[in-house]
Amino acid sequence: MSWIRLLLLCLLLSAQARAETIRFAPLPLVDxxxxxxxxxPLLDYLGKQTGDTYRWTFLPKYPAMLQAMQDGQVDLAILGPLPYIKLTERAKYFEPLVQFREKDGRADYDCVLVAFGADRTLKLKDxxxxxxxxTQAESTCGYFAVASMLKTAGRAPGKDGNRYEYAGNHTKAALGVAQGRYDIAGxxxxxxxxYLGLNLHIIAESGPYPAFALVANTRTLPEARRAAIRQALLTVDDATRASWGEAxxxxxxxxxxxxxxxxxxxxDALGGIPEAPGK
Structure with missing residues (x-):
């Protein structure tokens, strides 16, 4: 056995010897x-690998989720790049353990603008x-990505006669276009x-952005435990992952x-992100 494998085994056994309750929060992408x-299923797998209990914590609003992480009420969370950047601007004791690949194998992703039906030919300048x-102010594909796309054509979400609102998550934003509440959505x-089957069409894209990450609070999760979690996710087999969510x-x-x-x-180049329209 190589010394690297021996070290990883020791880290895993050490982590298992001191089982903890680890508070996990998912990104509020959908309901x-x-x-x-x-x-x-992911938490069940990690529990078996590290010997810990994983406690589900759902916070539907990004500000509350990020504050809970900063306050030490969440140990482990899934974060997109913008919420991770916002979190680490406020506190330096967070570490991204792994990033999850997209379906095409990429460890990054794109945000897009969608429109309904006849608006499929819309250009950004239009x-x-x-x-x-x-979605939400702290969501990567929310104001940040949409404003970044529109900026390339000299447009903006709250200017040029445009009006925007935060729908709450991706599902609500997409269905809002399909149901006629919005003309476009990010x-x-x-x-x-x-949602392409609902006659939604992608009219623009922005990216790539770093893939969703599993982020650990280094104050509440010791290094050995973080290493064990990372190793478990880097070595999990395809059959086990098959029951996990698409993300x-x-x-x-x-x-x-x-x-x-x-x-x-x-x-930084975009500047501030409004917490609400008109702010």
Whole structure:
């Protein structure tokens, strides 16, 4: 047995010897029922690998989720790049353990704009006087990605006669377009593809952005436990992952904070993100 494998085995056994209750929070991308179906099999797997108990914590609003993490009430969470950047601006004791690959194998993803039916031919420069559905202010594919796309054409979500509102999650934003409440909406590409059968069409894209990450609080999770969790996710087999949600089913790669430097620069270039329309 190589010394590296021996070290990893020792780390795993050490972590298992001191079982803990680890508080996990998923990204509020969709409704809680759907998220439970997607993430509980992952937590069951991690529990078997590390010997810990994983406690489900659902916080539907990004600000509350990020505050709970900062306050030490959440040990482990799934975060997109923008919420991770916002969190690490406020506190430096968070570490991305792994990033989850997309269906195509990429460890990054795109945000897109969708429109309904006849609006499929809309160009970014034509987006004036439109009702825009966004997810949440702290969501990568919300105001940040949509404003970044529109900026390339000299447009903005709250200017040029455009009006926007925060729908709450990707499902509500997508259905808002299908039901006529919005003219366009910003979504993660994998989420948008679920609604193409409702006559939604992708009209623009922005990216790539770093893939969703499993982020640990280094104050509440010791290094040995973080290493054990990371190793468990990097070595899990395809058959086990098959029951996991689409966002985490296709494997993982080790993550580093340095991998967010380009995304941080894009956030800085855009400027502030309003917490509510008109703010």
């Amino acid at each position: 809680e029922k759907t998220l439970r179906a997607e993430y509980l 987006i004036m006087g439109k009702r825009i559905g966004l 979504l993660k590409r994998s989420q948008a593809e679920k 985490i089913r296709f494997g993982a790669v080790a993550a580093r904070d340095a991998g967010y430097s380009a995304a941080r620069a894009r956030v």
